[in-house]
Amino acid sequence: MKRVQYDRYGGPEKMYFGECDVPRVGDGEVRVSVKAAAINPFDWKLRQGAMKLVTGRRFPKAMGTDFAGLVEAAGRNVGNVTVGDEVFGTVDFKKSGAFAEAVVVKADHVAKKPPQLSFAEAASLPIAAMTAWAAVIDRAQARPGARIFINGCSGAVGAFAVQLAISRGAHVAGACGPASRDSARAAGVAPIFAYSDSEAYARGGTYDAVFDTLGTLDVGHGLSMLNPRGVFVDINPTPGRLLRGMLSRRYKLAFATMGIKRLPEIAELAASGTLRPAIGLEAPFTDALSVIADAETGRRTSGKTVLTF
Ligand SMILES: NC(=O)c1ccc[n+]([C@@H]2O[C@H](COP(=O)([O-])OP(=O)(O)OC[C@H]3O[C@@H](n4cnc5c(N)ncnc54)[C@H](OP(=O)(O)O)[C@@H]3O)[C@@H](O)[C@H]2O)c1
Incomplete structure (x- = not known):
């Protein structure tokens, strides 16, 4: 599958599309087919090396934290969601990898997507x-x-x-x-x-x-x-x-x-209209490199920039 990754910490020029195997699920994990992934300042700060004492020096590193999509596989001991559910969530930043066609996360890092929200709106919520x-x-x-x-x-x-x-x-x-x-x-x-x-x-x-x-x-x-x-x-x-x-x-x-434990309450607040995600730009995943670079350098519309798949 395709994902956005980098081999060295640094600026937008370090990002490229890489190919990797579809990740397998372990106990307590789910694999989500990503339909939308939102860009956070945190994503480019991680790639710039702002947290390198924690993220370490093993490369390539995948990019992206917040996503929404469909559960396509679930490991043992997963109780909150099931295969076929529409969900949104966030990847542990030490691993990242939401700017990809599929992502594996701990089940408590996802919640069911409120049906009122689009995948892009739901992906704008977590971080x-x-x-x-x-x-x-x-x-x-x-x-x-x-x-x-x-x-x-x-x-x-x-x-x-x-x-x-x-x-x-x-x-x-x-x-x-x-x-x-x-x-x-x-x-x-x-x-x-x-x-x-x-x-x-x-x-x-x-x-x-x-x-x-x-x-x-x-x-x-x-x-x-x-x-x-x-x-x-x-x-x-x-x-x-x-x-x-x-x-x-x-x-x-x-x-x-x-706030990870609050994801289900955040979903309820978004369903009731208390939390209202604002999308500035939806762009296809194929444009990810230029869209992330634009967000990073301030060339963006106000509201979230979201990649769609
Ligand atoms: N500690 C944590 O866990 C954590 C988590 C999330 C974020 N953060 C940090 O918190 C900060 C804010 O994050 P955020 O996600 O809220 O960032 P954001 O959505 O990019 O907003 C930050 C500010 O940027 C300005 N802005 C918005 N759209 C813009 C545009 N099109 N062009 C130029 N400026 C624009 C806005 O200010 P004006 O409209 O007033 O100009 C806005 O208040 C970041 O530094 C991030 O790294 C920390």
């Missing part, structure tokens, strides 16, 4: 929604009346974070670029600030949580926007920020992996 869940519900503890500020409220993670926080009864203020103001307003963000006006972020009072989806908000400034029991949530770790996250009660990192 972004799991991260938003970890940040807004687990870390920021969104609740009725809570005040939450989201820096980058318009990206894939940011938009799901807004939807989750508002569904829990929180008030959400945020910052985004000029092209995203209308969609942020429609989602219920108020007030909306420009990144260039960061001094104004706390003008309306302090917050119970500040969630920086972009890693661009000065941490000191973010902490100064909090009330005394508030928490700053970050999803863009650096070695210094990881250390800070371990030592500080008010500064917390959140990771997609914290």
Whole structure:
């Protein structure tokens, strides 16, 4: 089968289409015939070597994490899905491989696809929604009346974070670029600030949580926007920020992996319309190399870029 892979860490030029055997399923695993795979910034960061201490130096490495498709084989001890089910899910990032005609994953890394969603919409959910869940519900503890500020409220993670926080009864203020103001307003963000006006972020009072989806908000400034029991949530770790996250009660990192157990609830929230995936571009898998490179270098439409098979 065909997949996107690379033999060295580096830029978009390192990607190519490789051929490999269709992977076999083991105990507790399913093989999914991929119908759609969504592109996340994480995919190109992994290929650039951002996590090479964890991902190691064995090549070739496959690319892609989030997918939706049909279960075509199931190993022993799989209870949540069965052959023929439409599912969506995510591959362990240490292995990756969703930009491929088929993928094998642990059964708890998939959930049934809500019938209301297309494969492309379902593939847009896992990493972004799991991260938003970890940040807004687990870390920021969104609740009725809570005040939450989201820096980058318009990206894939940011938009799901807004939807989750508002569904829990929180008030959400945020910052985004000029092209995203209308969609942020429609989602219920108020007030909306420009990144260039960061001094104004706390003008309306302090917050119970500040969630920086972009890693661009000065941490000191973010902490100064909090009330005394508030928490700053970050999803863009650096070695210094990881250390800070371990030592500080008010500064917390959140990771997609914290939300894997929430996939079935994420499916329910998408089925009910609480989570609303936004697709920017659907492109055929045959265009994967140029489409990934375009997303990586900022030449894209707003909303998720999804490969279809
Ligand atoms: N810790 C974790 O486990 C984890 C998980 C997922 C993501 N992340 C990280 O979180 C960050 C955000 O991820 P994401 O998936 O939300 O990224 P994304 O969808 O690309 O959005 C990020 C920002 O990019 C801007 N943007 C959106 N479309 C754009 C376009 N067509 N051209 C230029 N800019 C555009 C938006 O800002 P404006 O509209 O305001 O300009 C948006 O807020 C990334 O750094 C990612 O690596 C971490």
